[in-house]
Amino acid sequence: MYTSAPFFAVLFASSLLLAGINRLLGNRLSYLSLFSTFALFAVWEYIFKNQILIPILMFGYLYGIATCKDKSWIKTWQSVILSLLPLILVKLHLNNHWGMIGxxxxxxxxxxxxxxxxKKDSRSFLQYFSYLFSPFIMLAGPMYRWRTWVQDITQTSFRLTTDVFLQSMEQIFYGIVQKFLFAMLIDNLVISHWSHRPFTLTVGVVMSLAYSFYLYFDFAGYSNMAIGAGRLFGLNIPANFNLPILAKNPQDFWRRFHISLSEWLRDVVFMPVYMNLMKITFFRNHKATAQNVGIFCTLFCMGAWNGLELNYVVSGALFGGISVIHNMILWLAKRSPVITIxxxxxxxxxxxxxLTLASAAVSLYIFSGMSPV
Structure with missing residues (x-):
């Protein structure tokens, strides 16, 4: 979508057109009516085109589960498992018919x-559709949370000011430079030449560094374009990167790299795992062990949710293992002034x-699928 020049033309034209119509109507257009109009057009015209059956079925399936959960016909954990089921089957290659973009x-x-x-949130069919099929973040995030969406979409009126429009264009342009200049240069000048060479230590080092920088510029560029596009329609899509090259340790790295998904996995994986482990006597007496289990599960999911291919599983295990080692060092430092000094x-x-950046680079190189692993 973000590789299409006509999409950007439609994006800017739509935001200006809808802002003009809104002004003529005395700024009475709501965020929801405004955004849903663009979402319907963008999703079906630019993302799915003629392949709309699976998205419609998936929406009906997920909306049905949410309705059953709201009516207390099924429990929350059951609704979560049922919602994840199609994705799990696709990732395991057990039912590729459910596969779809995003x-x-x-x-x-x-x-x-x-x-x-x-419970006080609206159960609007249109609101749920627009959230699930948000076109700006449909393909690869950032992870736009429901609570933020509700705050954005329920504001009384929408106004596209000159400052907001210019700031949005600036962020989109910044993303274009990252993705289509820096990322493409790294891919064309380094990765495309080194990826076919027999593996040696030199190849491993070069590819680890090159792919890490490529992934950062490619994904950060996409994220910036998504954030800028969202701003044109009043959406506060969260930042996804904050200079991960400045990370001090593995914990700090995941606070800077793919921030939105890291925070979501923390809430959805780490906290439930940790809280449930703390109900067990052994883990109540060994809180660091409970933390390590939660940390490993969370970071393992960071890699393995892409699929159960060896490269994703190994990279996820490395993400988790490195973070557990760091957490154990912190645990030892709290008990030893000598280690702290x-x-x-x-x-x-x-x-x-x-060591943090080197281990992250190696893990991401394995994640890419281009390593010998």
């Missing part, structure tokens, strides 16, 4: 509704930064 993040948004929709030395802090 299935993963649409499913995650459906789960977010099940877990975080308040040692870790706070400038040299060790720089070593920590280098």
């Amino acid at each position: 299935l993963s993040f649409m499913t995650f948004r459906a789960v977010d509704v099940l877990l975080y929709r308040n 040692w870790l706070n030395k400038p040299v060790m802090m720089w070593v920590g930064r280098i």
Whole structure:
């Protein structure tokens, strides 16, 4: 979608047209009516085109589950499992007929509704549709949470000011430069040449660094375009990257890299796992162990939700393992002043930064599927 020049033309023209119509109507257009109009057009015209049967069936399926959960016909955990079922079957290649563009993040948004929709929130069919099929974040996020969506969409009126329009264009242009200049240069000049060479240590180092930078610029560029596009329609889509190259440790890295999904997995995976483990006597007496189990499960999901292919499983295990090691070092430091003093030395802090980025680069290279693993 973001590779199509006509899409950007339609995007800017639609925002200006709807803003003009809204002004003629005395700013009485609601966010929901405004955005749903664009969502309907963008989703079916630019994303699905003639392949609309599966998206319609998936929407009906997920909306039916949400309705059953609201009416207390099924429990929350049952509704979550049922919502995840099509995605799991597709990832396991057990039912590819349910595969569709944007299935993963649409499913995650459906789960977010099940877990975080308040009873006072509207049960509007149109609101649920627009949230699940939000065109700007349909393909790869960022993870736009239900609570933020409700705050954005229920504002009394929409006004597209000159400042907002210019800020949106600036962020979209920034994303275009990241994705179509930096990412493409890295891909064309490095990855395309080195990816076919027999694996050696040098190839591994070059590819780890190149793919990490490529993934950052490609995904950060996409995210910035999505955020800028959302602003044109009054949506506060969250930031997804914050200079991960400055990360001090693995925990800090995931606060900077794919931020929205990291935070969502923290709420949906880590907290339930940790809270349930704390009900067991052993884990109540060993809280660090409960934390490590929760951390590993969360970061493992960061890699493995893409599928159960070896590269995703191994990279997810590395994400989790590295973060558990870091958490254990912090646990030891709290109990040993000597280790705390040692870790706070400038040299060790720089070593920590280098090891964090090196381990992240290796994990992402494995994640890419281009490594020998």
